Amino acid sequence: MTLQDIRYALRQLRKSPGFTLTAVITLALGIGANTAIFTLVHGILLRSLPVADPSQLYRIGDTDDCCVNGGFVGQNGDFDIFSYDLYLHLKNAAPEFEQLAAVQAGQNTFSVRRGEALSKSLRSEYVSGNFFSTLGIGPYAGRVLGESDDAPAAAPVTVLSYSAWQHEFAADPAIVGATISIQARPFTVIGIAPPGFFGDRVTDRPPDFWMPLSSEPYVNGDSAILHHADSNWLYPIGRVRPGTNIAALQTRLSAALRQWLSTRPMYTDNGGSAVIPKQHVVIVPGGGGIQNLQQEAGQGLKMLMILSTVVLLIACANIANLLLARGTARRADIAVRMALGAGRRIVIRQIITESVLLSCIGGLAGLAVAYGGSRTILALAFPDARNLPVDASPSLAVLGFAFLASLVTGVLFGIAPAWMASHAQPAEALRGVNRSTRDRSSLPQKALVVFQAALSLVLLAGAILMTKSLGKLEHQDFGIATTNRYVLHFDPAGAGYTIDRVPALYREIEDRFSALPGVSSVGMALYSPLEGDNWGECVIQQGYPAPGPDSKCGSTWDRVSTHFLDAIGVPIVRGRGFTEQDTQTAPQVVLVNETFAKKFFPNQDAVGKHFGIDETKYSGSFEIAGVFSTLK
Amino acid sequence: MIELKNIERSYKTGYTETWVLRRIGLTIKEGEFVTVMGPSGAGKSSLLNVLALLDDGWLGEYWLGEKPAHKLNRKQRADLARQRIGMVFQSYHLLDDLTVAENIDLPLSYKSLPAKDRQGMVADILDRFKIVAKKDLFPSQLSGGQQQLVGIARAVVHAPALLLADEPTGNLHSTQAREIMELFCELNRQGTTIVQVTHSLENARYGSRIVELHDGWLTRDENLHAHSTEVGAK
Ligand SMILES: Nc1ncnc2c1ncn2[C@@H]1O[C@H](COP(=O)(O)OP(=O)(O)OP(=O)(O)O)[C@@H](O)[C@H]1O
Ligand SMILES: [Mg+2]
Numbered sequence: 022m023t024l025q026d027i028r029y030a031l032r033q034l035r036k037s038p039g040f041t042l043t044a045v046i047t048l049a050l051g052i053g054a055n056t057a058i059f060t061l062v063h064g065i066l067l068r069s070l071p072v073a074d075p076s077q078l079y080r081i082g083d084t085d086d087c088c089v090n091g092g093f094v095g096q097n098g099d100f101d102i103f104s105y106d107l108y109l110h111l112k113n114a115a116p117e118f119e120q121l122a123a124v125q126a127g128q129n130t131f132s133v134r135r136g137e138a139l140s141k142s143l144r145s146e147y148v149s150g151n152f153f154s155t156l157g158i159g160p161y162a163g164r165v166l167g168e169s170d171d172a173p174a175a176a177p178v179t180v181l182s183y184s185a186w187q188h189e190f191a192a193d194p195a196i197v198g199a200t201i202s203i204q205a206r207p208f209t210v211i212g213i214a215p216p217g218f219f220g221d222r223v224t225d226r227p228p229d230f231w232m233p234l235s236s237e238p239y240v241n242g243d244s245a246i247l248h249h250a251d252s253n254w255l256y257p258i259g260r261v262r263p264g265t266n267i268a269a270l271q272t273r274l275s276a277a278l279r280q281w282l283s284t285r286p287m288y289t290d291n292g293g294s295a296v297i298p299k300q301h302v303v304i305v306p307g308g309g310g311i312q313n314l315q316q317e318a319g320q321g322l323k324m325l326m327i328l329s330t331v332v333l334l335i336a337c338a339n340i341a342n343l344l345l346a347r348g349t350a351r352r353a354d355i356a357v358r359m360a361l362g363a364g365r366r367i368v369i370r371q372i373i374t375e376s377v378l379l380s381c382i383g384g385l386a387g388l389a390v391a392y393g394g395s396r397t398i399l400a401l402a403f404p405d406a407r408n409l410p411v412d413a414s415p416s417l418a419v420l421g422f423a424f425l426a427s428l429v430t431g432v433l434f435g436i437a438p439a440w441m442a443s444h445a446q447p448a449e450a451l452r453g454v455n456r457s458t459r460d461r462s463s464l465p466q467k468a469l470v471v472f473q474a475a476l477s478l479v480l481l482a483g484a485i486l487m488t489k490s491l492g493k494l495e496h497q498d499f500g501i502a503t504t505n506r507y508v509l510h511f512d513p514a515g516a517g518y519t520i521d522r523v524p525a526l527y528r529e530i531e532d533r534f535s536a537l538p539g540v541s542s543v544g545m546a547l548y549s550p551l552e553g554d555n556w557g558e559c560v561i562q563q564g565y566p567a568p569g570p571d572s573k574c575g576s577t578w579d580r581v582s583t584h585f586l587d588a589i590g591v592p593i594v595r596g597r598g599f600t601e602q603d604t605q606t607a608p609q610v611v612l613v614n615e616t617f618a619k620k621f622f623p624n625q626d627a628v629g630k631h632f633g634i635d636e637t638k639y640s641g642s643f644e645i646a647g648v649f650s651t652l653k
Numbered sequence: 654m655i656e657l658k659n660i661e662r663s664y665k666t667g668y669t670e671t672w673v674l675r676r677i678g679l680t681i682k683e684g685e686f687v688t689v690m691g692p693s694g695a696g697k698s699s700l701l702n703v704l705a706l707l708d709d710g711w712l713g714e715y716w717l718g719e720k721p722a723h724k725l726n727r728k729q730r731a732d733l734a735r736q737r738i739g740m741v742f743q744s745y746h747l748l749d750d751l752t753v754a755e756n757i758d759l760p761l762s763y764k765s766l767p768a769k770d771r772q773g774m775v776a777d778i779l780d781r782f783k784i785v786a787k788k789d790l791f792p793s794q795l796s797g798g799q800q801q802l803v804g805i806a807r808a809v810v811h812a813p814a815l816l817l818a819d820e821p822t823g824n825l826h827s828t829q830a831r832e833i834m835e836l837f838c839e840l841n842r843q844g845t846t847i848v849q850v851t852h853s854l855e856n857a858r859y860g861s862r863i864v865e866l867h868d869g870w871l872t873r874d875e876n877l878h879a880h881s882t883e884v885g886a887k
Contacts, residue, residue, distance in 0.1 A: 025755075025762065032750040357746040360707055361807070362735030362763040364728065446709065448702040451742070 030375040034382075040347065041379070044340050048383020051336035052430060053390025054329040056423045060395040062322055063418050065223060074157065074260070078221070079118075079267065080307035081111060081257045081274060098299040100278060102126045105234065106250040107281055108149075108257050111302075114277035117270050121259030122155040124148050124221060128228055131240075132515025133189075134202045140515065141189055145179075145203070146220060146228035147237050147255075153180075153214075155260055156221060163197035163212025170211070171233035178233065179208045183216040185229035204240050205517030208232070221258050221307060243520075251287040258307045267304050275301035291567045321402065328483070331476055333430060338473040341434040344376070345441065345466045352445055359447040369439040376435025377428060384427030391423065437465050500652035501550050502590030508549045524605075531582060544588030546581040550652060562621055563631040563640040576617060586612070586649055596628035596647030603646075610646035618648045654815065654846050655681040655704065660713035662699050662869075673699045674711065675869040681848065683814070686841045688857040689850045691866035697850045700866065701819050704848060706734040717815075735763060739808035741818035745800040747792040747807075754779065754788040757807045764811060778810045782836075798829035805833065809840060816840060818849040822856060834859040 034041045082101035103111065108123045115121065125147040134140040150171025158165060161183055170178050181196065190196045200207050219227035234255075238245035246252040261270070282288040282297050289297070344351075355368055363371075511530070513523055527545055534543045547556070559574040561567055568574040583599045586592075594615065603610055618627035627648055633639035662674035673696040681687055689697045702708040703715065706722060709730070715722040720733055739760070747756050754775055761771040779785045782802055792800055801821060808816060818837070822830035830853070838859050841847050849860065857863050858877065865873035 023762075029750060036750060353746070354748060357742075357748060358759070358763075359731070360705065360740050360742075360746075361760045362731065364731050364735075364763070367763060446707075448705075448707040451702075451707070451746070 026371055026374040027378060029371070030378045033375055034379060037347070040343060041382075044343065044379050045383045045386055047336045047339060048380050048427075048430065049386035049390050051329075051333040052380070052384045052387035052423060052426050053394055055326075055333055055426050056384075056387055056391035056419060057394030057398060058322065058325050058329050059422045059426075060391055060419050061398060062326070063416065063422075064395075065319075065322070076306070077260045077263070078156070078258060078307035079261055079304050081121075081259075081302050081304055083303040083305045098296065098301055100253075100300060100302050102253045102256050104250050104253050105247050105255060107253070107278070108255050110281045111257060111274055111277055115259075115270060115274055117261050117265045118259035119262050120151050120155040121257050122149045122152040123234065123255040123257050124152065125234075126254055126256050128226075130512075131204050132202075132512055133230070135190065135196075135199070140202075142512075142515075143185060143189060143229035144226050146231050147234050148231050149234050152221075152231065155258065157260075158214065158218055160212040161215040162194065163210070165212050165214065166231060166233055171235045173235055175233065175235055177206065177208045177236045177239055178211045179203065179230045179236075181210055181213050181230045182228060183214055183218065184227075186213045189229065203230075203232070204515050206240060208236070251285060271302065271304045274304070278302055325398070328480070331480055333426075334433075335473055335476045335480070337430055337434040338469045338476070340376075340379075341437045342466055342469045342473070344434065344438040345469070351438075352442065353451070355442045356445065356447040356449075356451045359445075360451060365443040368443045372439035372442055373432060373435045376438070377431030380427040380431030380434070381424070383430075384423050387427075388420070388423055391419070437469065441465060499550070500591065500650060506589065527582070542584060542588040544582050544585030546579050546585050548579050550589060558634045560621060561633050561635075561637055561640045563633070565640075567637045578611075589652070591649050591652050593647045593649050595626070596645070598647055598649075609643050611643045612647045612649050613645055614649055614651040616651045618645075654683040654685070654718060655679070655848075656714070656716040657703075658714040660700075660703060660711055660715065662696070662703065662708070662711040673869050674703070677713070677871050679864065679871065679874075681846065683846055684841070684844060685862055686837070686847045686860040687849070687862045687864060688860040689848065689864050689866065690852070690854075690857060691872075694868075695866040696869045697866055698819055701817055701848065701850055704815075705738055705740055705817050706730040707740075735760070737814050739811070739813035739816045741801070741805050741808045741816065741821045743820035743823040745792070745797075745804040745824075747800055747803055749792055752789050752791055753784065753795070753803050756792070756803055757810050759807060760811045774810055778806045782806045798825050798832070801825060801829070801833060802836075805836060809845065812845075814846060816845050816847045818847070820850050820852070822851065822853070827855075830856060 082103075083099070084101050103123075105123070108121075112118070112121045129145045130142050131145045132140040133143045148166065150166055150168040153159075153165035154167070160180075163180075165180050166178070169175060179201070181190070186192060186196065196210050197212060198210065200209050202208070214231075220231075232240075234247060237247040246254055261267070279297050279300055282300055355363075355371075358368060358371075513526055518526055531543050531545060534540055556579075557575050557577045559568060560576045561574070581599075583601060583603070586598055593612070595618075596612075598612065599610070613627060621627070621632065622630055627645050630645050631641045631643060632645075633642035657677050657679040660674055660677040660679075661672070663670050663672045665671075677700065689700060691697055699708070703711050706717075709727060713723065717733060717737060722730060722733065725733065748759070751759070757775050757778055758771055761774060766774075775788075776785075779788050782805070784799065784802060784806065787795060787799065787803075792803070795803065801824075805818075805821070808818075816837075821837075822833050825833065834856055837847055837849065847860070849856070851857055861877055863873070863875045863877065864871060865875075
């Protein structure tokens, strides 16, 4: 490619500003969309953690289970989260890990207050004392957590993330060493993590502060799970020694897991021993921060990637067609060049230079589109993300991608016109200049139009299908009334309420809200419907043997106030609803939905039946008082 | 220089095949200045396109110097044409987006010559054709005669052994035509073999030989400096 080619191509583009503008805008959108998606792919899927030597990090457990689990998991026996005891057991069994830290799988939102200021809802994460040293992260200010902070008698301390320090504490350096209140309990801020560090996983809401595991009982009191050996809520991530055979390590850790499970009645009882042999762990690289976001975003990004590629292909076909349509004038030009000695290669080079130049200009404009586009997509995809650890600013890789995309695009839409031109008979073309030319559209031109139309149709069909399924989701019947209903979240524990003061508080909230003009009904629940979160238990029916480990005894439950079902517009279909008489001291009654009644008491009246949880001897704990219509 | 034996060319239009060149046999020696004449549609341009190696659809034997053009493929023909042939067109065919100097440089740029040499050659030609002042103008800024001057300059800048011109003065008035013809004579004196197509007998007289085509047949071959020869049409 010579300077002359480029100069000539530039003149050509300047000569037909209408065509050039159309092409550049089309290309800017096409390349811009692809670059925007790549920015996100690069920022989310291809990035590695901002920690020391991320390639050495491995995680025990390959999928993201959230929060707290009990008992066996799923059908395939793949363990992903572990209790504190089990974590310690695995840690002892795997000296290949130079260090092995434990991280809380589900984060909490806690009330944090400094002095007399209003409390803030911030994300917290419990981590083992060696968390920071495992990742190789030092402090930005003060110090980070150490082993000695994660000990039963240690003073309660916390480390703030840099962004929380900036945004929540006005970057006040005096915060280090100060005491703040977390869930109404005093903690000392010992340090601030470095900027850009968001933990070991990429999520849309990274933790604002980290607390040692040992402080979990201090915060949660009686309901603490740190020493509850059957509550699984931690995932281990660690740094292996160089040269470690990961497959062998995985085999040995799986054996260690089974050995530990076989010592626990929770897993051995009721025929559980039979499924212990298939329980195992999978070790995966931890350096990518392979987590929720990547798994969730991966699917969507792939879809977007396909869509944007199709859009770019349509743009290519479109421009190739425009180029071919201009071909009559160009043909004469090229015929003259060939008559003057230009070989096929030179002609192709000239045309490709022109199209690549065009696509590079388009790509340059596309960078602006990509910059805005990636931000928009992030804002749409994670509407309530705060300080998302995804960098959507153009990096060298993104620039490189845009350049490469432009190059490929230019060659792609230049190749058909170039091929056509180079195979023209110059004598024919020269004749055409003197005489009137038959201006019928050529076969490639028609083919391009068909190709374009087909791709557009695919795109359109996809869009219609997506809109339809979105519409279905939107108008789905969840079995509850949502119009004029509002949901409020309270965190009494964060405000320092103890369990004994909570019933009075709830009564007062209910009374005061009911008294407000315009409020017709108030109900309270541990989890509101559609929140996507719930507790689950295995149901043990009275008079039946205890269900085995593979039985489908699971049911979710929610704790609600007397008028809750009224408030969400769900009718009782059999029996009765809750009344004011169903107090703490009265017999324990429950309401079940129709699905539950059908599943556990087929062809019978569920009302009046009993069931329990945990163990057979408790199977008479709850009496079914009524059945309500199923809601989702 | 040129030897044609039994050159045939036809165009298929639909089911009919029209013959535009019929068993042409012609020998042109080095240094000749040949004029091709004949009525419109006789096949003059077709013949010139064969000579220029721009056309591939003919049959027969065509020797250009010692090279058998009929045995060469497209690329080899293009290479041969690039080395030996310069072409002047009736409607000039200058590239609108290139300046006069760049237009003239075009054939050189396809010959992978060092940029420095090319500049020198272009400067020489501009000088010889007395168009130095116009070198940075675009074709649209020139008169028809000036454009054809540039067209000829472009055709001869790489000093081709054979100069082909298809009605080079067709679009010019007579004074300009005369200047162009004198330029051809000058080039011919310096050793360039010239084949031109023209309708004007006056222009033909600048040459040394006239061949005439009728319906694709070569009907007359007259040496202007000797007695004329009739080639019998069968
Ligand atoms: N591409 C083509 N397809 C069909 N017929 C063609 C084609 N090119 C030329 N012809 C025919 O070949 C014949 C000779 O054409 P050619 O252009 O060689 O004539 P010419 O002698 O140069 O005429 P003029 O003096 O008008 O330029 C004409 O009858 C023309 O119709
Ligand atoms: Mg002609």
